[in-house]
Amino acid sequence: MAHQVPILRRPVHRGSVGMAETIKLEVARYSPERDAAPRFETFQVPLRKEWVVLDALNYIKDRLDGSLTFRWSCRMGICGSCGMMVNGEPKLTCATFLADYAPAPVRVEPLRYFPIVRDLVIEMTDFLRKLRAMKPWIIRKEEKSLPEGEYLQTPQQLDSYKQYSMCINCMLCYAACPVYGLDPLFSGPAAIALAQRYNLDSRDEGANERFPILSQHEGIWACTFVGECTEVCPKHVDPAGAIQRYKLTAAKEWFKSLLLPWGVR
């Protein structure tokens, strides 16, 4: 029955796992108990069209080595947990497709410039401390009483800060910033962009409180405008733009303080 052969062959052909259908993942491993420095471990994982790097890491954890440690949560680019270095570039691993790198191996490392706790997990307290210092919340001189109703805002007023409010605190911008790597005191791209998110909000009255933190050397002036933070941002926040614009604001404030008498400032 020769006419049946093509029909029979098809599933057999699909079921076989050839070399072309897998991809090598070189994953950085670091055990604080055993290792003096991170090392790489290579895993062979299935290469599927719809698989992202995070799927491959979960495959490793489920099937190959349950001790692999990494952070993830939402799988849809909004929680900001799964940021890692993929082939040397800061990426959200939930939005980085394996097929884009095939057939070459994919190298996965923890986010650059942060201390490594274990495997792909970094220590982020430094970022959280710097973010908090920026007072990223709406500051009012006097709160409106409840009967006065909500704080209204026009679409145009919303538009002036909306871009910065898209930040998901994934810290890819820190891993892209050589200034942060070389000068760990630098407040960093996301923290400054989020300070601007509130400074530019028409409901906020806290710009003066944020000014001394932003305008010190470790604030905006440490930035040399490498611009890579904006390039790697998965949410198109443009932290580099936020910093440069605040440099202009700070320079204007400085001129004002020079020219105007005390009372008018």
Place this chain on the structure above:
Amino acid sequence: MKSNNAAPGYSLFHPRWYRPRVSTYWWLHQWSYLKFVLRELSSIFVALFVVITLLQLRALSHGPQAYADFQKWMKSPAVIALNAVSFVFVLFHVVTWFHLAPRAMAVRFAGKRVPELLIVGANYAAWVAISVVVAWFLRGG
């Protein structure tokens, strides 16, 4: 970056973190970083052009002989080579900064943000216009 030599040994509440060091050659690892370093370096050559212009003005004020000497110095191969390198760097400086301009300026017009291309285009247009004026002066003189 501080090394972790002083870090305490591993315990439940004080994990031993690994702190990677930043390589001295970090700017060679990525084209975008190298481009940044070259852009920063280009400012030296911009300054050099300014110094040469000042020297030219000084020679001009010192009379025809001084100016002839200046021109002779400018024609020496070493100075020509230096100026050629400077010119390439100044061009690099101009182009990279023009393309960064829209990031530093959020220009709004009639409630909308002016598109990036328009700001870059305006910079180039101003460059061409000023160059035409300078060329017109040179031809007139």
